[in-house]
Amino acid sequence: xxxxxxxxSATELAERRRILTHALVETGAEDRAAFQRLYxxxxxxxxxxxLRICGERQAAEDVLQEVYVQVWRRAGAYEPGRASPIxxxxxxxxxRALDWRRAQxxxxxxxxxxxxxxxxxxxxAEAAMLDADATARVGHCLEQLEARQxxxxxxxxxxxxxxxxxxMREAVPLGTMKSIVRRALxxxxxxxxxxx
Amino acid sequence: xxxxxxxxxxxLVLGLLDDxxxxxxxxxxxxxxxxxxxxxxxxxxxxxxxxGWPEEAPPPALEPRIMAAIDTPLPGATRRGWARAxxxxxxxxxxxxxxxxxxxxxxxxxxxxxxxxVGERPALLAALAVTDGQQAEGRGAxxxxxxxxxxxxxxxxxAGVPARRSAELWAIAEGRAPVSLxxxxxxxxxxxxxxxxxxxxxxxxxxxxxxxxxxGGSPTGAPTGPxxxxxxxxxx
Numbered sequence: 001x002x003x004x005x006x007x008x009s010a011t012e013l014a015e016r017r018r019i020l021t022h023a024l025v026e027t028g029a030e031d032r033a034a035f036q037r038l039y040x041x042x043x044x045x046x047x048x049x050x051l052r053i054c055g056e057r058q059a060a061e062d063v064l065q066e067v068y069v070q071v072w073r074r075a076g077a078y079e080p081g082r083a084s085p086i087x088x089x090x091x092x093x094x095x096r097a098l099d100w101r102r103a104q105x106x107x108x109x110x111x112x113x114x115x116x117x118x119x120x121x122x123x124x125a126e127a128a129m130l131d132a133d134a135t136a137r138v139g140h141c142l143e144q145l146e147a148r149q150x151x152x153x154x155x156x157x158x159x160x161x162x163x164x165x166x167x168m169r170e171a172v173p174l175g176t177m178k179s180i181v182r183r184a185l186x187x188x189x190x191x192x193x194x195x196x
Numbered sequence: 197x198x199x200x201x202x203x204x205x206x207x208l209v210l211g212l213l214d215d216x217x218x219x220x221x222x223x224x225x226x227x228x229x230x231x232x233x234x235x236x237x238x239x240x241x242x243x244x245x246x247x248g249w250p251e252e253a254p255p256p257a258l259e260p261r262i263m264a265a266i267d268t269p270l271p272g273a274t275r276r277g278w279a280r281a282x283x284x285x286x287x288x289x290x291x292x293x294x295x296x297x298x299x300x301x302x303x304x305x306x307x308x309x310x311x312x313x314v315g316e317r318p319a320l321l322a323a324l325a326v327t328d329g330q331q332a333e334g335r336g337a338x339x340x341x342x343x344x345x346x347x348x349x350x351x352x353x354x355a356g357v358p359a360r361r362s363a364e365l366w367a368i369a370e371g372r373a374p375v376s377l378x379x380x381x382x383x384x385x386x387x388x389x390x391x392x393x394x395x396x397x398x399x400x401x402x403x404x405x406x407x408x409x410x411x412g413g414s415p416t417g418a419p420t421g422p423x424x425x426x427x428x429x430x431x432x
Contacts, residue, residue, distance in 0.1 A: 030359075035266065039259060044251040051252050064254055065262050069333060072266040077383040083240070090246030091239065098211045134244040156210040157245055163212045181212065185203040192241045 020085045028075035035072055043068075045086065046093040053097035053160040063100050067093045087134075098160045141191035149184030152177070197230050205234035209242055223321070223339060265333075319344055322404050324351075324427035332356050338406065338425050344398040349377060351386040355406050355424060364409045366419060367397035374405065379413050402429050 020041055026034030046067055050060035070092055078088055142150050152166060161169070167177035207213050208221040225232040320342035326335055335356025342349050355363040357380075365388055366374035375397055378388040390398060407414070408421035 032263070032266070036259075036263060039262065043259070044253045045246075045249070047254040048249045048252040049246065052249055061254060061258055064258065065265055066333065068262045069265050073334060074383060083243075087243045087246060090249075091243050094243075094246065102215065134240070135247055138241055138244050153210070154245075156212050157242060158249065160211050162214055163207075164214065166212070181207075182200070182203045185206040186199045189199075189202055189206070193237070 017084065021080050024075055024078050024085045024088070025080060027072065028078055030076075035068075035075075038071070039068060042086065042089055046089060049090060049093040050097045052158060053094065054100055059100060059104075060097075063097050064093070067096045070096065084134075094160065101160055137192065141188055144191050145184050145187060149180060149187075152181050153184055153188070156181070197234060201231060202234055205231060206238045206242075208235055209238040223341075320398065320400060320429050320431060322427045322429045324404060324406060324425040326425050327423055330422055330424040332424075335424060338427075340404060340427070340429075342398050342429065344395065347390040347392065347395045347398065349386075349388045349390055349398070351380055351388065351406075353381075353384050353386070355380055357382070357408050357424075360411050361421070362409050362411050362413050363406050363424075364413050364419070366405045366407060367394060368403040368405060369397055370401070370403075374419055376414065376417065377404075380406065398429070400429050400431050403427070404429060 020038070023034045023038040023041060027038050043064070047060060047064050050063045050067065051057065054060040054063055067089075071089060074092070078085070083091075142153065145153070152170065155161060155169065156166060163174060163178055163181070166181070167174045170177060172180075204221055208218065211218075213221060225235055322340040322342070324338040324340060326337060333356065334354070336354040338354060339352040340349060349365065351365065357363040362382075363380040365377040365380055365386075367377050368374045375394050377390045377394055377397075380386040380388070403426060405419070405423045405426040407419040407423045409419070410421075414420050
């Protein structure tokens with residue numbers, strides 16, 4: 001995976017991750033000031049996720065509020081050694097936004113007026129470096145797939161669409177879509193779990 | 197674990213499955229430790245992609261709103277359309293199970309597997325729906341998997357109990373008083389070991405209920421706070 005040129009040094013990035021981890025751990029001890037710091041450090045990232053998946057600003061704002069309330073309640077369960085703080089937070093945001101979409105009965109997502117179609121979003125270089133190894137691995141493994149497989153998995157991940165929606169977007173039968181993606185996932189797993 | 201099982205775990209993480217398939221896959225996480233571990237692996241592998249989402253600053257007015265929201269532990273009032281829509285979606289049992297099991301996968305790297313002994317499948321299941329008038333933020337339907345012989349009851353997270361209160365699990369046989377099975381964990385999947393005397397209640401047709409109690413559980417031995425979720429045990 002091509003690593004974009006970086007403006008910040010590795011030391012600075014490690015320091016940022018440390019600050020973020022600290023804010024999250026302190027939030028787990030019900031420290032409101034730490035929670036506010038955490039919000040200021042991460043809300044643009046998490047709002048980006050909510051907006052992309054919900055496809056409308058008002059809903060994304062509501063979901064973001066749900067996300068941070070949940071972060072406040074669950075931060076005590078965060079284990080610093082297990083996941084990077086931004087990955088942990090992004091997981092909550094993505095799942096919450098996906099739940100919202102399901103509750104909506106799948107309103108069509110991302111009208112082009114709200115968001116451009118991003119087939120291959122450019123990574124946030126600094127954030128990626130905070131989690132460099134895992135990010136590089138999944139990027140590398142996606143690159144091993146055929147373009148069509150890669151595109152389907154990226155769309156599923158970033159837009160939070162189901163098979164039915166994916167098939168509609170790609171204008172292929174549902175069964176075809178499923179077999180494309182399943183083959184891709186099996187191949188992807190071979191790469192992701194390869195420790196060599 | 198077949199390659200299809202592994203793909204299914206990835207499909208669950210990606211959110212590709214339809215509601216019924218998703219409910220089934222999440223229920224499987226409760227009973228199949230290898231599958232739950234596979235889901236956790238995919239979560240850890242894929243979530244670093246999150247760095248690829250473009251950032252967008254939320255409106256400044258949101259910060260005070262959120263700071264206020266964390267000060268009100270469990271506002272009963274639903275906000276705008278979405279909470280209402282979520283409530284409607286929970287009507288069907290399948291949808292109720294959707295809201296639950298892994299909940300949001302709030303840990304990424306291989307999670308502590310919420311699973312019983314290898315190879316053992318729960319014989320009994322229940323889906324506890326939020327009771328009328330008790331809808332609240334952070335509260336959703338709960339999935340329950342029961343191993344009657346072992347006296348172990350596992351409950352998915354999401355009872356939505358305020359800070360410094362405990363969620364207590366009760367079994368109610370028809371026409372009988374509620375019997376406490378134990379307290380739910382404040383976070384994550386609860387694993388309740390039921391006292392031997394109450395294990396006879398782990399059978400099909402018995403109602404399970406969750407009440408909000410003072411920290412440490414009901415001081416009286418009977419539910420003292422509101423019952424926030426309830427459902428009937430069924431054969432798995």
